[in-house]
Amino acid sequence: MKNERPNFLSQMTLFILLLSALFAAPSLAQWCAEDIAGDIGYLKQKWTKGAVDRSTGLDARGMGKALQKIVAERGDEPWQITKAKIFAYACDHVAIGVSTNDYFPAVSPWTMHRNHPIRSILKKRADDVDQTRSPGLKNKISSGTTDGSWVVWKDYSHCAPDWDYIIKLGFPGMRQQLLDNWKDTDYYRSRLIVADAVLRFVSRLAKKASRKATETGDERLKAQAASLDRLCRGKPQSAYDVLMFIYLEWVMGENFDFFQVRTLSNLDRILMPFYKSDIASGKTNEDIFRDQLAHFWWQWGAIDNYYGQPVYFGGTKADGTTQYNEISAILLDVHDKLNLPTPKVHIKTGPSTPDWVWRKTLDLARRQRSVTFCGEEPLAKAIMGLGYSAEQARTCAIWGCYEWGILDSCNDTIPSYISAVKPIEKLLNKARSGKYKAKDFETFLSSYLKNLSKTVIKARDLAFETERWVHEVNPSMLFSLSIAHSVKTGLDAFHNGTAHGNNSHLLLVAPGTAVDALLAVKEIVYERKILSLKQLGEVMAKNWSGYENLRLEMINSRRKWGNNDNEANMLGRRIISCFGKEANDIPNSRGGRFVAGAHSSRRFIDFGKRTGATPDGRFSKDELSKNLSPMPGADREGVTALINTVSSINPADVPMDMPLDVMLHPSSVAGEKGLDVMRTLVEEYHSRGLTLIQFNVLDAQTLRAAQKEPEKYENLQVRVCGWNVRWNDLPVEQQECYIRRAESIK
Numbered sequence: 001m002k003n004e005r006p007n008f009l010s011q012m013t014l015f016i017l018l019l020s021a022l023f024a025a026p027s028l029a030q031w032c033a034e035d036i037a038g039d040i041g042y043l044k045q046k047w048t049k050g051a052v053d054r055s056t057g058l059d060a061r062g063m064g065k066a067l068q069k070i071v072a073e074r075g076d077e078p079w080q081i082t083k084a085k086i087f088a089y090a091c092d093h094v095a096i097g098v099s100t101n102d103y104f105p106a107v108s109p110w111t112m113h114r115n116h117p118i119r120s121i122l123k124k125r126a127d128d129v130d131q132t133r134s135p136g137l138k139n140k141i142s143s144g145t146t147d148g149s150w151v152v153w154k155d156y157s158h159c160a161p162d163w164d165y166i167i168k169l170g171f172p173g174m175r176q177q178l179l180d181n182w183k184d185t186d187y188y189r190s191r192l193i194v195a196d197a198v199l200r201f202v203s204r205l206a207k208k209a210s211r212k213a214t215e216t217g218d219e220r221l222k223a224q225a226a227s228l229d230r231l232c233r234g235k236p237q238s239a240y241d242v243l244m245f246i247y248l249e250w251v252m253g254e255n256f257d258f259f260q261v262r263t264l265s266n267l268d269r270i271l272m273p274f275y276k277s278d279i280a281s282g283k284t285n286e287d288i289f290r291d292q293l294a295h296f297w298w299q300w301g302a303i304d305n306y307y308g309q310p311v312y313f314g315g316t317k318a319d320g321t322t323q324y325n326e327i328s329a330i331l332l333d334v335h336d337k338l339n340l341p342t343p344k345v346h347i348k349t350g351p352s353t354p355d356w357v358w359r360k361t362l363d364l365a366r367r368q369r370s371v372t373f374c375g376e377e378p379l380a381k382a383i384m385g386l387g388y389s390a391e392q393a394r395t396c397a398i399w400g401c402y403e404w405g406i407l408d409s410c411n412d413t414i415p416s417y418i419s420a421v422k423p424i425e426k427l428l429n430k431a432r433s434g435k436y437k438a439k440d441f442e443t444f445l446s447s448y449l450k451n452l453s454k455t456v457i458k459a460r461d462l463a464f465e466t467e468r469w470v471h472e473v474n475p476s477m478l479f480s481l482s483i484a485h486s487v488k489t490g491l492d493a494f495h496n497g498t499a500h501g502n503n504s505h506l507l508l509v510a511p512g513t514a515v516d517a518l519l520a521v522k523e524i525v526y527e528r529k530i531l532s533l534k535q536l537g538e539v540m541a542k543n544w545s546g547y548e549n550l551r552l553e554m555i556n557s558r559r560k561w562g563n564n565d566n567e568a569n570m571l572g573r574r575i576i577s578c579f580g581k582e583a584n585d586i587p588n589s590r591g592g593r594f595v596a597g598a599h600s601s602r603r604f605i606d607f608g609k610r611t612g613a614t615p616d617g618r619f620s621k622d623e624l625s626k627n628l629s630p631m632p633g634a635d636r637e638g639v640t641a642l643i644n645t646v647s648s649i650n651p652a653d654v655p656m657d658m659p660l661d662v663m664l665h666p667s668s669v670a671g672e673k674g675l676d677v678m679r680t681l682v683e684e685y686h687s688r689g690l691t692l693i694q695f696n697v698l699d700a701q702t703l704r705a706a707q708k709e710p711e712k713y714e715n716l717q718v719r720v721c722g723w724n725v726r727w728n729d730l731p732v733e734q735q736e737c738y739i740r741r742a743e744s745i746k
Contacts, residue, residue: 148610161482170235350376375686401722409501432537502592512625555617562630580653597656
């Protein structure tokens with residue numbers, strides 16, 4: 001026994017050391033690039049495990065503590081100056097890294113959606129500002145958020161630099177523009193702090209890359225160091241410089257400024273003159289450029305933001321010829337071969353679009369690559385209908401999920417999503433308690449539309465109030481420097497700092513479910529008189545318990561949105577018209593106006609979880625319809641009927657976006673003829689004045705197989721709303737919705 005005690009202590013000591021190493025590993029042994037064989041292994045983990053030299057600076061946790069200290073010590077300092085100091089500190093102290101496996105530098109990995117060190121600071125600031133400026137606002141917002149009527153929030157997730165403007169300037173030129181328009185105000189003083197910090201940050205990266213290149217002799221690192229050095233001194237000089245500039249603007253915008261960069265630009269148009277010059281001068285060749293593009297693409301594949309990173313291609317020149325070019329083909333090829341869910345590609349289509357672009361992009365969509373088709377002609381009609389010029393419409397940016405923006409003014413927000421279904425649930429709850437009666441369906445419908453209108457007005461007014469002080473919560477620093485009008489006027493780019501923007505989008509969620517539920521109320525209560533309105537409310541409160549046969553009958557009814565049913569079409573038009581009347585062309589509090597749209601983002605899932613059973617046969621907490629699409633499994637009359645359904649609405653009621661998700665069976669679009677079929681569908685949809693269409697080309701058998709053997713379908717992707725996700729990453733209940741729709745398609 002005497003001999004065992006030291007052995008026991010030794011084992012315990014070893015055990016403790018192992019535990020210490022295990023828990024210390026994420027902070028003390030940051031993952032090293034060279035430990036992974038090959039570029040892809042490095043890139044896959046760059047933005048999750050990190051690829052930085054810890055001796056160069058702080059990780060997210062350390063940065064958060066340091067930034068909190070800056071805020072705590074600010075005293076009476078203007079908040080704009082404090083925000084600038086936060087930005088500058090992050091530039092100077094974030095840990096950085098470079099690798100022979102990558103054409104782009106690394107920083108400590110955090111994102112807008114994951115462990116961002118500034119998030120808690122801005123949340124506290126928002127609470128303080130709201131309490132001072134708008135007491136009671138938080139409680140008013142939460143009343144509708146809790147029950148799924150609306151979401152109202154301060155949105156920093158939808159903005160985009162004026163890429164044409166800042167690529168011509170470069171980072172030093174952005175600083176000089178500030179000095180050229182200088183006034184002795186907090187706006188200019190704070191932005192100068194930021195402009196100086198940007199140059200120091202790029203210089204830090206350049207020196208790091210240069211030292212590593214000298215150590216290794218690696219050609220990629222030499223190219224990276226040279227590019228970073230050029231960007232310290234001036235504007236981009238090559239196509240690779242442009243990619244590096246966009247990447248750095250993104251890193252600083254999202255990581256240091258807390259403003260999500262929601263497009264990587266009209267990339268093929270912007271790159272083309274640089275690429276032509278590079279090839280002509282012998283600076284590069286196509287193989288090297290493809291390699292650089294692949295690494296550029298992988299940055300966002302590695303970050304893997306759930307909503308995807310947008311980029312858009314194509315368009316039409318002023319002379320009527322296409323913007324598609326040699327770079328477009330290379331970009332599409334890289335996008336195809338990498339098969340990443342993100343970046344997500346928005347394709348501008350119109351009369352000038354070449355046939356090869358149609359065939360390539362439709363084939364990509366057919367094989368579940370992330371592609372959306374944005375019609376130039378219906379976009380122009382929607383944009384000009386709001387008073388913008390034909391030129392502004394022609395050059396519009398596509399950003400976010402698939403919204404449009406005026407090129408020099410992409411600072412719109414989405415402060416509110418509004419449920420089209422919740423007013424039905426509330427009416428049925430009132431009927432159940434005896435507080436509401438409707439003698440006929442028209443009376444019920446009138447009550448519904450009246451309540452929907454009230455809901456929209458409430459949400460709009462709350463959005464107005466919550467955005468009044470958005471610039472006092474999170475003044476935009478780098479983003480302001482990227483907008484010429486902001487720099488010239490000294491106004492925050494997110495608050496009256498652009499000539500044509502500052503619009504706020506109000507988005508209607510689940511009009512398809514609302515149509516189906518209303519038709520079911522009519523059938524059950526007023527036509528067949530199976531239940532009274534009060535009884536129907538009771539059945540909904542019990543989540544269809546005891547009425548399974550009736551539920552199945554309603555689920556299987558073809559009187560639903562998506563089947564070109566005349567009454568369903570009429571109801572959809574009335575719902576969206578009611579929404580548009582209260583959501584369009586009304587001044588907001590940022591110097592712009594409210595504009596209505598019909599895309600739902602994730603709210604068709606989130607609102608569904610807060611919505612009880614509905615008379616169309618849907619169970620409580622099940623997802624709602626997304627975008628302008630039908631409920632899963634509801635469209636049983638084919639894609640022509642579906643397009644006829646959606647084109648029954650007035651596009652002017654939702655001018656911001658009119659997205660339709662189409663599911664097709666692979667056999668219906670196989671071969672070259674299949675591409676013709678898909679093109680006809682896209683062109684027909686756009687000819688009806690509707691702007692955005694996207695596809696899931698899937699069959700139920702494949703999806704069932706992927707459920708059973710996920711390891712065989714690791715690369716299978718599906719289109720969710722305005723983005724792609726891997727099938728294996730979807731919860732089972734969401735997978736089942738895709739399978740139901742796949743089983744119903746013709």
